[in-house]
Amino acid sequence: MPTQFSLQEYDTAAAYIRARISQPPSVGLILGSGLSPLAEAIEQAVRIPYADIPLFPLSTVEGHAGQLVIGQLAGAQVCAMQGRFHLYEGYTPQQITFPVRVMRRLGAQKLVVTNAAGGLNPAFRSGDLMLIEDHLNFVGMAGNHPLYGPNVAEFGLRFPSMTRAYSPRLRALLLETAAELGIPVQQGVYAMIAGPSFETPAEVRYLRSTGADAVGMSTAPEVTVAHHAGMEVLGISSITNEAVDALDSVADTSHAEVLKTGAEIVPRLTRLLMGVLGKL
Numbered sequence: 001m002p003t004q005f006s007l008q009e010y011d012t013a014a015a016y017i018r019a020r021i022s023q024p025p026s027v028g029l030i031l032g033s034g035l036s037p038l039a040e041a042i043e044q045a046v047r048i049p050y051a052d053i054p055l056f057p058l059s060t061v062e063g064h065a066g067q068l069v070i071g072q073l074a075g076a077q078v079c080a081m082q083g084r085f086h087l088y089e090g091y092t093p094q095q096i097t098f099p100v101r102v103m104r105r106l107g108a109q110k111l112v113v114t115n116a117a118g119g120l121n122p123a124f125r126s127g128d129l130m131l132i133e134d135h136l137n138f139v140g141m142a143g144n145h146p147l148y149g150p151n152v153a154e155f156g157l158r159f160p161s162m163t164r165a166y167s168p169r170l171r172a173l174l175l176e177t178a179a180e181l182g183i184p185v186q187q188g189v190y191a192m193i194a195g196p197s198f199e200t201p202a203e204v205r206y207l208r209s210t211g212a213d214a215v216g217m218s219t220a221p222e223v224t225v226a227h228h229a230g231m232e233v234l235g236i237s238s239i240t241n242e243a244v245d246a247l248d249s250v251a252d253t254s255h256a257e258v259l260k261t262g263a264e265i266v267p268r269l270t271r272l273l274m275g276v277l278g279k280l
């Protein structure tokens, strides 16, 4: 597997997909752990297994189906990733973000990213939704950055600004929609760690001190690449568990809990996202 891709390679994958769909997507949608059922709401869906798409990585983690679902959701033409790629699976940040650039080449101008995350903010409860205002890309800051390597100028600048990576317009739209639907939404900063281990209690206390409200193992690379390519980004975390911050805590974090709470949040998240998509 190459660790960096040329424009031609993104276009090879995009051409394969384009030949199988009738309308290009305007919105990319990434579904996180336990959130795959959301793709079932997509109508007139064309499903393309990742394994069939040239150069596409394969999803290896339980709870991630591994296919693109392209069709209509609340009147928007979407390309959903049912299952995403993570650094802890052994992929490079360039592989993780490959599908985002392919969606961009297909014509998507917006990216909606969901994930499962642990709550760091003491006010957050398991089952909450958090609108992502900003992120801390610890993995990228430490050198595992998806824009490493030659800049592909067709996508964007060598040194992209990240000041408004999470679109202020889409954030306002989400809050407005949530209020109309009576769905409570928290807001905060998402911290990305590499995983696959969950945090130690000391790491949880450290992350809290950095200003993070939620922690997870994804999202920052995809958002960075989407923003670099001029896409409007909306990010939502499902708070699937409360991060454990003390050695003597009786609580513990597990993937089973993440999937279970994620599944419980799906109906609410689906209503919220469909409400937002209907306004795009």
Ligand code: HPA
Binding pocket: 116, 117, 118, 119, 198, 199, 215, 216, 217, 240, 241, 242, 243, 253, 258
């Ligand atoms: N930590 C990191 N990633 C996660 C968590 C967590 O507590 N919950 C879901 N994804």
